[in-house]
Amino acid sequence: xxxxxxxxxxxxxxxxxxxxxxxxxxxxxxxxxLISLFSLLFISYIGLLKxxxxxxxWILIGLCFRLAFIGYTPLLSQxxxxxxxxxxxxxxxxxxxxxxxxxxxxxxxxxEYLYSGMGPMSAGNYTNYPMINxxxxxxxxxxxxxxxxxxxxxxxxxxxxxxxxTQLSSQTWGLIYWLSPLVILEGVGNLHFEPVMVAFLVxxxxxxxxxxxxxxxxxxxxxxxxxxxxxxxxPLLLKVAKQKQLKMMVFGFILTLALFxxxxxxxxFFATYSESVSLWFSNFxxxxxxxxxxxxxxxxxxxxxxxxxxxxxxxxxLAIIVLALKFTWECDRFSQVLDKSYLLLLIYLLxxxxxxxxxxxxxxxLGTISKQPSAILxxxxxxxxxxxxxxxxxxxxxxxxxxxxxxxVVSLTSSSFRSxxxxxxx
Numbered sequence: 228x229x230x231x232x233x234x235x236x237x238x239x240x241x242x243x244x245x246x247x248x249x250x251x252x253x254x255x256x257x258x259x260x261l262i263s264l265f266s267l268l269f270i271s272y273i274g275l276l277k278x279x280x281x282x283x284x285w286i287l288i289g290l291c292f293r294l295a296f297i298g299y300t301p302l303l304s305q306x307x308x309x310x311x312x313x314x315x316x317x318x319x320x321x322x323x324x325x326x327x328x329x330x331x332x333x334x335x336x337x338x339e340y341l342y343s344g345m346g347p348m349s350a351g352n353y354t355n356y357p358m359i360n361x362x363x364x365x366x367x368x369x370x371x372x373x374x375x376x377x378x379x380x381x382x383x384x385x386x387x388x389x390x391x392x393t394q395l396s397s398q399t400w401g402l403i404y405w406l407s408p409l410v411i412l413e414g415v416g417n418l419h420f421e422p423v424m425v426a427f428l429v430x431x432x433x434x435x436x437x438x439x440x441x442x443x444x445x446x447x448x449x450x451x452x453x454x455x456x457x458x459x460x461x462p463l464l465l466k467v468a469k470q471k472q473l474k475m476m477v478f479g480f481i482l483t484l485a486l487f488x489x490x491x492x493x494x495x496f497f498a499t500y501s502e503s504v505s506l507w508f509s510n511f512x513x514x515x516x517x518x519x520x521x522x523x524x525x526x527x528x529x530x531x532x533x534x535x536x537x538x539x540x541x542x543x544x545l546a547i548i549v550l551a552l553k554f555t556w557e558c559d560r561f562s563q564v565l566d567k568s569y570l571l572l573l574i575y576l577l578x579x580x581x582x583x584x585x586x587x588x589x590x591x592x593l594g595t596i597s598k599q600p601s602a603i604l605x606x607x608x609x610x611x612x613x614x615x616x617x618x619x620x621x622x623x624x625x626x627x628x629x630x631x632x633x634x635x636v637v638s639l640t641s642s643s644f645r646s647x648x649x650x651x652x653x
Contacts, residue, residue, distance in 0.1 A: 236278045240288065243271040247295035251416065254302045255616050261303070265610045268408040273652055275406055282398065289389065289405045293382050293415040300374060303613070304417040308344035311373050313354050314364030315341070323354050323361055324496050355503040358487040359452040360420055374418065381415045384422040391429045392595045395436070395565075399653065400595040409606040413585035421588035424453035428460075429592060435464070436561055440472045444479030452487050455504070456589060459547060459575065460568045462555040467564055505540075512536055514612040514623060516632040517578040518543070523625070536580055547575050569593040573601065573639075577632070584609045600648040601638040608634060 246268045253261050280288070301307055313323040315338060316331075328350040332342045342350055356364070363380060367373030385405065393401035404410055414422040431447035434440075450457040461480075468476055512518065512532075518539055525535045554567040572590050576582055587606055594602035608631040615623045623631075637644050 235274065236280060239271050239274050239278070240291075243268060243275070244291055244295060246271065247292050247411065250412065251296045251299040252302070255613060258614050258617055261613055262610055265408060265412070266607070269607045272406055272408050276399070276402060276653060285398075285402060285405065286386070286389070289385070289411075290382070292406070292411050293378075293385065296411075296416045297375070297378060301417045303412075304419070305344055305346055305349075307374065307377070307418045308341045308346075309349045309354065310356075310364045310377065310418065311368060312338060312341045312345060313356065313361055314366070314368035314373060317361055317365040318368045322491055322493055322496075324491055324500050325353075325493055327351060327353060352506060353499040353503040355500070355506075357452045357455065358491055359449060360454075361491075362487075363420065363423070377418050377420075378415050381418070381420070381422050384426040385410070385414060387426045388422060388429055388592060391426075391433050392592060395429065395433055395596045396598060400598055403603060403653075404592055404595045407591055407603075407606055409584060409609070410588050410591060413588060417585065419585040419588070420453060421585050424450050424457070425589055425592045426450075427453060428457050428589070429596075432565065432596070435467075440468060440476050441479045444476035445483045448480045448483035452484065454589075456572070459551055459571060460564075462551045463558050463564045463567055463571075465555055466558055467561055510536060510540070512580045513621065514582045514609075514615060514628075514631075515580045516576075516582065516628065518580045519625070519628055539580060543578060543580070546578075547571070550574065565593070566597050569597040569599055569602075577635070582609070582612070584612060600645060600652055601635055603652050604638055604648060605631075605635045608632075 246264055250261075250264045250268065253264060255261075275288070309328075312328060315335075316323040316326070328342055328345065332339065332350075354361075363377070364373075366380075367376040370376040389401050389405040392404050410422065413419050427446045427450035431443045431445075431450060434443035434446060447457060447461070464476065465473065512522075515522070521539065522532065522535050526532075551571055554571055558564050558567055569590070572593060576586060576590060579586075587602065587609055590602045591606055594600075611627050611631045612623065614627055615621050618624075638648055639645075
């Protein structure tokens, strides 16, 4: 048995690498193939976590899995078309926050493939990607091979994440992020920039733990300038830092935001950007959990979808702010900040109207620090959300919603189930 376990890694590695190679060529319409391959990769992932090799060996293994996507165009997401579009605008000296693709396509006819590729929803809305994201988009365009460049950036970000998460937790928990099929697929595979945001977020937390408050605030601000999600964690730091340290952090945070925001400022900037961001909270729904239940109940009383989403979007944002302030009051130590950040993000995702699979990348990273297994389980079940793209309208049937969310909720409420997960998954 020991001999078999010793050679297991040589069996799992080529099979897993083959799985990622096949996954890189699966289209969104091939739902059964996608779910089957991802499930097999998840089983392999759990098997790999139980094996032993050197730190360098794990780095090389994770790199090989990511490099399986290196020569392929993303087939499961069309977001990268908008990344390249925004990068092209910036490289031409045009502020990407001021114009709709619908308004510019007549001028830039050579970008028709980007315009049609991003789809009518993206083409009809202002960009919602923050400033450092825009700079990375432009960097990819200037390299003449944007998809390749984006992947290299994401691979480097994941390497940083593995290193920092190992420092903040342990190598075992760091591997949970580094080898995660969801992180690999939705990050390097589908070119979502969450791993870069996570790199700055985790760096900020690491520097804060080291007592380097100014550097920490700069890194945390950079994470917000990639994705807005880390803003919800900011209040949790208020009671942890002393007054002098807090002033230093606020100064560094605001200065960093100002330096990167100022070049994009325009009289119309705040109107267009706030309009774009607000849409995601009050107009769009995809793969919702708690909101889906509320919507179905509302429908029984004749409440229209558009009425429900607008009310819920505002109420949900307010509830998360109140919860963040409550958690702030309870955070007196750095370890509590880490635990409460994970719990706050988990509650936000469970209750948000829109949950795409790549949103979980941040949750997985915070879960490795807090050593919480629920994010690992959800990283498997959320692959079911791709079934929605085969539905008209794009919405999961309730039984698939339950299959995705119920195991996650049970893992939070049942200590025995949580212990079972830790034993089986780790």
